[in-house]
Amino acid sequence: MRDVAIIGIGCTNFGELWDRSFRDLFVEAGVIAIEDAGIQGEEIDSMYVGNMSGGRFVEQEHIGSLIADYAGLASNLHVPATRVEAACASGGLALRQAILSVASGHDNIVVAAGAEKMTDVGMDTATDALAAAADREWEGIMGATFPGLYAMIAKLHMHTYGTTSEQLAAASVKNHHNGTMNPIAQFKNEISIDTVLNSNMVADPLHMFDCSPISDGASAVVVAAADIAKKYTDTPVYVKATTQASGTISLHDRADITTLDATVAAGQRAYKMARMTPDDIDMVEVHDCFSIAEICAIEDLGFFRKGDGGRATEAGDTAIGGRIPVNTSGGLKACGHPVGATGIKQAVEITQQLRGTAGKRQVDGAEVGMTHNVGGSGGTAVVHILSRNR
Amino acid sequence: MTVARFWRKIPNRYNLIGTHCTTCGEHYFPPRQMCPTCRRDGKMEDHKFEGKGKVVTYTVIHTAAKGYEMQTPYNLAIIKLDEGPSLTGQVVCDQNEMEIGMRVRSVFRKLGEESEKGMIYYGTKFIPE
Numbered sequence: 052m053r054d055v056a057i058i059g060i061g062c063t064n065f066g067e068l069w070d071r072s073f074r075d076l077f078v079e080a081g082v083i084a085i086e087d088a089g090i091q092g093e094e095i096d097s098m099y100v101g102n103m104s105g106g107r108f109v110e111q112e113h114i115g116s117l118i119a120d121y122a123g124l125a126s127n128l129h130v131p132a133t134r135v136e137a138a139c140a141s142g143g144l145a146l147r148q149a150i151l152s153v154a155s156g157h158d159n160i161v162v163a164a165g166a167e168k169m170t171d172v173g174m175d176t177a178t179d180a181l182a183a184a185a186d187r188e189w190e191g192i193m194g195a196t197f198p199g200l201y202a203m204i205a206k207l208h209m210h211t212y213g214t215t216s217e218q219l220a221a222a223s224v225k226n227h228h229n230g231t232m233n234p235i236a237q238f239k240n241e242i243s244i245d246t247v248l249n250s251n252m253v254a255d256p257l258h259m260f261d262c263s264p265i266s267d268g269a270s271a272v273v274v275a276a277a278d279i280a281k282k283y284t285d286t287p288v289y290v291k292a293t294t295q296a297s298g299t300i301s302l303h304d305r306a307d308i309t310t311l312d313a314t315v316a317a318g319q320r321a322y323k324m325a326r327m328t329p330d331d332i333d334m335v336e337v338h339d340c341f342s343i344a345e346i347c348a349i350e351d352l353g354f355f356r357k358g359d360g361g362r363a364t365e366a367g368d369t370a371i372g373g374r375i376p377v378n379t380s381g382g383l384k385a386c387g388h389p390v391g392a393t394g395i396k397q398a399v400e401i402t403q404q405l406r407g408t409a410g411k412r413q414v415d416g417a418e419v420g421m422t423h424n425v426g427g428s429g430g431t432a433v434v435h436i437l438s439r440n441r
Numbered sequence: 442m443t444v445a446r447f448w449r450k451i452p453n454r455y456n457l458i459g460t461h462c463t464t465c466g467e468h469y470f471p472p473r474q475m476c477p478t479c480r481r482d483g484k485m486e487d488h489k490f491e492g493k494g495k496v497v498t499y500t501v502i503h504t505a506a507k508g509y510e511m512q513t514p515y516n517l518a519i520i521k522l523d524e525g526p527s528l529t530g531q532v533v534c535d536q537n538e539m540e541i542g543m544r545v546r547s548v549f550r551k552l553g554e555e556s557e558k559g560m561i562y563y564g565t566k567f568i569p570e
């Protein structure tokens with residue numbers, strides 16, 4: 052397998068973008084990434100497009116072709132474009148497919164993009180579409196919602212490890228703080244522990260401010276064979292690991308409800324592939340669709356002992372400047388969670404950190420970063436390790 | 442959910458019928474065609490569960506799933522049946538009674554409905570034992 056590098060990144064603003072269409076967002080992110088990489092359309096060998104539910108959110112399928120067409124790559128160049136779906140991990144998985152196609156030697160330059168347009172439908176429909184990432188026949192029909200599933204994880208985490216609502220809230224407070232420094236973030240306001248605890252209860256013990264928002268947005272990265280990367284950029288970011296793991300789609304079939312074993316497996320495979328340990332990682336973008344998801348992720352990825360995630364978050368260990376900065380972008384909570392775009396946005400953030408261009412969010416001495424993207428309540432996990440050094 | 446999609450699992454939903462692998466002895470609910478442990482070596486047969494178990498974890502849902510708006514707040518739990526498998530279901534009781542580890546048993550109840558003219562879903566809920 053060949054070494055692969057990220058040579059271009061692009062992201063739209065995340066938020067309620069009512070004046071923008073699904074295809075507008077995709078093309079905007081793609082163009083930013085392509086210009087950042089300094090490549091021409093003729094140089095793009097293929098595209099992978101992450102999207103969870105165009106069919107439900109904008110009543111559009113056949114997303115690969117749509118995007119290739121509106122990116123100006125279909126009518127003359129006929130660039131192959133493949134849609135990838137794994138619920139909220141669709142973006143991360145599209146990036147992984149792009150990396151694999153370059154690593155295999157089949158392609159030299161590939162664009163991975165992700166997008167979701169979630170606010171064209173009402174909140175009810177959006178919530179119902181998201182619930183399709185869980186088991187419709189044996190969870191959804193019982194009245195399970197997505198926040199409800201994560202609430203059950205939170206309840207057991209609190210019961211088993213003494214995690215408190217304040218500790219959960221601390222993750223949201225930190226992520227909002229980081230979001231204030233990110234120009235593309237959906238929310239750029241500080242919140243307090245009390246803001247979280249006084250917000251509406253969605254599913255006990257998760258309040259509204261424990262939950263990531265409904266968002267529109269797109270993100271894209273250009274990956275290339277490492278041997279040609281320097282031709283395009285002085286600061287290529289090298290892919291040290293790309294891994295994916297499956298877990299049971301239903302939460303009730305998980306051996307330990309508080310552990311996303313797909314995350315554990317994808318994480319362990321990534322450390323092995325990169326020949327690294329959690330100590331080698333300078334910052335990580337984890338999948339914090341809910342505050343408890345961030346707590347579980349930092350434990351399941353080996354940054355903290357099982358059960359210590361809440362206390363560590365409260366103590367500031369995951370803040371910028373802390374032991375392991377987590378979600379410097381603002382995470383899904385504050386940056387926004389247009390589901391298909393999230394996994395790619397994580398790679399955009401880590402790339403900025405490794406290039407040293409993350410502005411006020413910059414982590415000092417950033418050499419190696421990780422992304423962690425989850426589909427559903429843990430049915431899929433995708434992990435990437437990125438580095439400044441080849 | 443379409444009528445056919447609901448209808449074909451009615452025996453399982455109404456009577457808590459799952460599967461039992463006679464090769465390794467594991468029980469499964471929801472029913473599975475293939476044993477995750479033995480895979481193609483597993484011999485699967487139907488198994489009717491007693492319907493008794495304990496709450497592994499739970500939540501009280503305030504923002505409902507589509508079609509469940511009239512029921513809020515409702516208690517949703519993961520219940521470990523005495524025969525081994527766990528499933529997701531509602532527990533009908535005061536939310537203050539809910540507790541991790543509490544014993545529950547299954548009852549036949551209306552789960553929800555699609556709309557005024559749509560399908561009504563029946564199935565299993567749980568009550569404190």
Ligand SMILES: [Zn+2]
Nearest residue numbers: 462465476479
């Ligand atoms: Zn078996």
